[in-house]
Amino acid sequence: MAEQNFDLIVVGGGPGGYVAAIRAAQLKMNVAVVEREHLGGICLNWGCIPTKALLRTSEINHLLHHLDAYGFAAKDVSFDLAKIVDRSRKVAGQLSGGVKHLLKKNKVTVFDGSGRLDGVAGGLRKLKVEKDGKPVADLTAKNIILATGARARQAPGMESDGKLIWTYKDAMVPKELPKSLLVVGSGAIGIEFASFYHNLGVDVTVVEMLDRVLPVEDEEISAFARKSFEKQGMKIRTSATVKDVKKAANSVTATIEGNGKTETITVERVIIAIGIVGNVEGIGLEGTKVKVDRTHVVTDDHLRTDEPGIWAIGDLVGPPWLAHKASHEGVVAVETIAGLHPHVMDVAKIPGCTYCMPQVASVGLTEAKAKAEGYEVKVGRFPYIGNGKAIALGEPEGMIKTVFDAKTGELLGAHMVGAEVTELIQGYVVAKNLESTEKELMETIFPHPTLSEMMHESVLDAYGRVIHF
The missing domain is CATH 3.50.50.60 (FAD/NAD(P)-binding domain)
Known part of the structure; x- marks a missing residue:
């Protein structure tokens, strides 16, 4: 089987792998993605996206059983579980197909199979691709990014x-x-x-x-x-x-x-x-200098492993194990390979979201961690019950909490529970990335009536200036 050469090979087509491949293609690299199951990985097919479709259904069911609060009445409300599951799978399928289109649009070559490192020849990393035990392709590239993800522990x-x-x-x-x-x-x-x-x-x-x-x-x-x-x-x-x-x-x-x-x-x-276990088996790490710690590959802050030319991103490496973190790591790795100088990832600026009812979202240090790290803190809080939009929505339960460095005014962390906080949190993420202090946040005009006004009030509360509570 003749070898096919690429500038970069990405093993795994999840939110880390496919984003890395597209960014590499934008930088004029000849790129291949090797994916053994579904493009989009666990996130699009069995994680982030289909679970949100299921949760949306359960939220609707919850509302249907509380219609009286909104002036409605309905009898014999029921649901069809098979249709609920089918909708979730269709949503996942639609997005997986979208990833396939994006890779094709960016001229990324996709191989259907499992990739295994196979040594070095002439300064190029070798990778064997197999499907159901049968050879698919022999590939070579100067750099290979491992994005094989993880599975349930x-x-x-x-x-x-x-x-x-x-x-x-x-x-x-x-x-x-x-x-x-x-x-x-x-x-x-x-x-x-x-x-x-x-x-x-x-x-x-x-x-x-x-x-x-x-x-x-x-x-x-x-x-x-x-x-x-x-x-x-x-x-x-x-x-x-x-x-x-x-x-x-x-x-x-x-x-x-x-x-x-x-x-x-x-x-x-x-x-x-x-928890999860990194997919480190069967990818040819034996005989390499790649280090594995408790089933996860060890990298530096630019996602290099200890084996030259081998990089690793996403759930395969360290926490937090989040799709958006994997995508960002893919970009950092690719831009480093390309000789650019990307900002390394700061874990304190990665938002976390949980889509339960009520939703939970956060970024940065908790109050306890900030104090443990030696900060003198100012803490602000604002309850949903004090917000007109929350009351109008029928969602009066929730809270927004902000943690500041008392000496510098730096926003150290933000923590939320309540309706739509998974959308609100990005405001604080942007503020942290811009190194905003309480002054900029307090001087920002938030639209009324919105849930986002509570973000402003929480900042005001940290400094004894809260208006509406």
Whole structure:
């Protein structure tokens, strides 16, 4: 099989890989992408996008059962689970097709198969591409970007079986709605599925081994979110672990230990959402200088590995494991390869969003982390109940919190819980990237009536100038 030479090969066509390929094509490189399954990766096909389609459906179901508050009435409201799942899959398919079009438009060559590093010859990295054990192509390039992503971490003794114990993939395509559900893990994935199923009428219990739900978020935001989830009827167990599971024909009995107590619950299905494992196997890392730490490839701040010509991005490397972080890493890696001088990624400027009900979003340092790093802080808060647009929308529950350096006025962090905060957070992200202080934010005119006015009020509150509360 004749070798095909490229300037750059990207292994993996997810949000890191395909963005890297397109940026490289813009910089006049001859680029190949090797993808073994679906263009768009987990995000577009089994993660970010289809889950948002499901969550939108569950939000509509929630509203339909609270129509009286808006002056409407409807009888015999029902839903078709098969149609809900089908819509989610169609949304994913549409966007995956869009990625294929973008790659073609940018003249990126796509190979359908799995890529494996195969040494060096004449200063070029070699990559073998196979599909179902059969050779597809032999490729060479001076640089190869590994963007192979990650998969769900399995819990010992609670391995997924696709029937009673689910991964996120199983949870996205249920054939029937369970009456009860146990979600193990309360990070973004776990809480989003808990919210989706709860809003469709499922009895949901969440177990989290740490002392609070959404543990990476600011403590006040976590506490607010938990109170809201429990008010809706969700059951939450923190500082707890699932010690044992016993499967029956159509149910699972779990033993939960925590806070000095042991309880046993029986549910129809279990979702395991305890993190991810990097896809480092089968890509030819053996015999290279690439370092792997707890299943994730180690890189420098420009995404170089210790093996010359080999780069790594996305879920394959360090946290936070977010699609938009992967895309940015792809651009940084490619621009570095091209001899440009991109800004390295600052983790403190990466927003995180969780699309539960209520939504949660944040950027930068929590109040506790800011204090732990030695900052003297000024903290502002503003509740949704003080905002006219929130009340008009029928969404009066929420809070926006801002954390500033008391000495310089630097915005250290912003943390939100409430309706549409996943859209609002970008205002603070831009402010952080522009190194804004409280002065610029306080002098900014926010439109009325909007939810964004609360962002202004929270800043004002940090400095004793809040107007509307």
